[in-house]
Amino acid sequence: MIIEDTPAEAAVKAGPDILEITAEGSRFVEAPELKGKLVDDTIAVLRAKYGKKAGIFCIGPAGEMMMYSAGIASPDDDDVQLRYAARGGLGALMGSKGFKAIVVDDKGSTYKAPVYDRELLQETSRWMAEALLKDPKTENRNTYGTSAILALANTSGLMPTRNFSSGSFEKADDIAGERVRKEILSRGGQAGKPCVAGCVIKCSNVFPDKNGRQIVASLQYESITLLGSNCGIASLDDIAELNHLCNQVGVDSIETGAAIGVAMEAGIIEFGDAEGAKDLVRQIGQGTWLGRIIGHGAKLTGRVAGIRRIPVIKGQAIPGYDPRGVKGNGVTYITSPMGADHTAGNAFETLKYMDVLKRDGQVAISRKLQIRAALLDTLGLCLFVRPPFVNRPEQFGNLLKGRYGWDLSFRDVQLLAWDTIKTEREFNSRAGVSEEFCPIPEFMEDEPLPPKNAVFDVEMDEMRKMWEGGFTPLDEF
Ligand code: SF4
Incomplete structure (x- = not known):
């Protein structure tokens, strides 16, 4: 389904619609009662109307106000977690x-997705689940969630702190994975929760307050760093509440944390002022002028406030890996179609096998990581399922054969990823977006990042050539 054009101004003023997709087809349903509603309130109205089993995607007031940092929320199966298509x-x-909102309700439908070879599909899925359960990363992610990496990010000096002025936060122990787990378990929350049925890694969680009442689900590394260390905030309760507020007004917590960090640098509020930060997020939902500025993200906030140190690439806030502290990520941010997006090719893993502060080799490694990420994204797989495929990349072909009957080698599957990257780059090119148009923020080339004191120094010329020469298949995954 492709939705084109925009509705007339009068229709927008009257209130939003729901796009309803059912066994009978699709249609727009007027829903003026949803106008301006927070995300949880929107879901409650939709549940009352469509029932427990309907699939729901919705926006908060920030999306209605067309703020650049607005995302699309979706509740999990039991309406405990909110997951977000947050970025961009x-x-x-x-x-x-x-x-x-978009509501997908298959009540009355007899359609079953065809499966070419159910036995092969099930056998390959079983292999994947068993291999994941044997991988040590699975236990780590299950135990500590994505914040398992926070302590290493901090000691490696790449964790955004006070608007990217340091790569290390003196109160990191208060917000690290171990602390997250301790608070969750002692307060009766839930660690090791899946975000989708069937996931064996289960890296999500439910973070409660001191009385055991849920604050947010799930609390993750990126939100902890951008809303926490990047704003000088060291209380997990405050960070969780900020995260919850972002979820309710409907904005990306990474972009919002970066925008608040910029606002703090501008003196709008002080670093460490958690209540002031919460007020700014509430103002996004209320649509005050200041709220609208923050809700448009770090770039606009920095420009309006007259700040030079704005941590964005291609207009998007840099996530929880400062490019001076892990240069492969800087290359990914500059060369990937989405800009500052760690999921497009995260070089955090390269801490284990290369010097992440050297510029040599970063372009090659980022290219490999981007093809890998595009492959998993194209197949609709979570990025965390990679480990089993390292030794048996041909299993990608078996998944696709089982489902669709296609005969694809590992090389063929990579071509799908390559095609995705090419299409996205073509889109950018027609929109006038290039590496040179949106380079690394100048301060990251000039200002050494404590405690390792590195600057970002990978040559633009080398990055520009990254995708030249067409498709070269990876020999390993
Ligand atoms: S699908 Fe991925 S993100 Fe979701 S719980 Fe599983 S491992 Fe975590």
């Missing part, structure tokens, strides 16, 4: 089309 302003796009 998709919520603003949805808001611009005049609809507040």
